[in-house]
Amino acid sequence: MWDFKVLGVDLYHILFWLILYSFLGWVWESSYVSIKEKRLVNRGFVTGPVCTIYGVGAMSVYVLLRPLANHGLWLFLGGIILATVLEYVTAWVMETLFHTSWWDYSDKPFNIQGRICLGSSIAWGFFTLLMFEVLQPFAEWVIGLFDVATGHAFVILCGILYAVDFTVSSLAAFKLGKKLARLQTVMEDFSEYLQSTRLYESAEEVRELLGTYKKQFPSLKEIQDRVGDYQNGFQKRIEEKGLTEYLESFREHTRNFREQYQEGISKITGVNRRFMRAYPNIHKAYRRRKDKKSNNKNK
Numbered sequence: 001m002w003d004f005k006v007l008g009v010d011l012y013h014i015l016f017w018l019i020l021y022s023f024l025g026w027v028w029e030s031s032y033v034s035i036k037e038k039r040l041v042n043r044g045f046v047t048g049p050v051c052t053i054y055g056v057g058a059m060s061v062y063v064l065l066r067p068l069a070n071h072g073l074w075l076f077l078g079g080i081i082l083a084t085v086l087e088y089v090t091a092w093v094m095e096t097l098f099h100t101s102w103w104d105y106s107d108k109p110f111n112i113q114g115r116i117c118l119g120s121s122i123a124w125g126f127f128t129l130l131m132f133e134v135l136q137p138f139a140e141w142v143i144g145l146f147d148v149a150t151g152h153a154f155v156i157l158c159g160i161l162y163a164v165d166f167t168v169s170s171l172a173a174f175k176l177g178k179k180l181a182r183l184q185t186v187m188e189d190f191s192e193y194l195q196s197t198r199l200y201e202s203a204e205e206v207r208e209l210l211g212t213y214k215k216q217f218p219s220l221k222e223i224q225d226r227v228g229d230y231q232n233g234f235q236k237r238i239e240e241k242g243l244t245e246y247l248e249s250f251r252e253h254t255r256n257f258r259e260q261y262q263e264g265i266s267k268i269t270g271v272n273r274r275f276m277r278a279y280p281n282i283h284k285a286y287r288r289r290k291d292k293k294s295n296n297k298n299k
Contacts, residue, residue, distance in 0.1 A: 018055040025054020046165040079128025084121040091115035099177030172271035190257040
C-alpha cells in the first residue's frame, strides 16, 4: 500500500507531507489571525493543530505541477488555478453540508459568491512558488529524519487521531447551522421592529448598528453591556425625534431580544464555541447568503 504511486509520488510520502503541510498551514493561519484579532485563535475545522485545506492544497499542487517545477511563470499560474478551484469547491461543500459559510470574501474586490477572490488567488500563486523553492526541500529533509517504520507508524497514528477529531467536529458543525439560524431569526425580528419605529430610515442602517453582534462571538456579559449601550442610544433618539409613544414598546422588545439572544448563545458550547471564535465571520457570511436567497424570492 505504501508504495502505491500517484503521478510518480508514493503514498507514504504524500500522506506524510500532507500531515506536515496541514500543520504548517495551521501555524501560519492561526498566527496570522491571532495577530490580526489581537487574541489567540485556534484556526481550522478540527480541534487539533492542522488546517487540512492547506495540506490537501499543497499536495495537489505538488503532485500535479511537479513537471513545471523549473518554469516559474507556469508554476505560478498553475498554483493560482488549482488552489482557487480547491478553495471554491471546499467552500461550496462545507456550505452544502453544514449550511454555514466559514470564510467570506464578499467585501473583497473581484470575488465570486464570497468564496474566492482575486487577491487570495494571487497569494496562492506566490505560495506555490514558495512551496517549491523553500517548503518542499524542508519537507523532504523532515521525512528523512525518520526511518520508514517510524514514518509509517507516525502516519497511521496521525490518521487515527484526525479521523476521531474530524468526526467530532463534523457532528458539531451539523448542529451549528440550526443554532446560527435561530440567532439570525432573533436578530432579524429585532431589526424589523426597529425599522417599524421610524427611528432608523433604512434596513442597512439598522444592520450596521447591530453588526457588532455578528462580527465576534460575544459573551453573556458582553451582550448585557451592548444592549445597555444600544438602549441608551435608542432612548436618546426617541427623545430627539419626539417618538415617546414607542418608549415602553421599545423597552419590551429590547428585553425580549436580549433574553432570546442570550438563550441562543448559551446553547453554542464546546466545539461550536471554538468554531465561532475561530471564524467570527460565520454570522456575517450566513446572513449574506440568506439575504441573497430572500432577495431572489422577492424578485
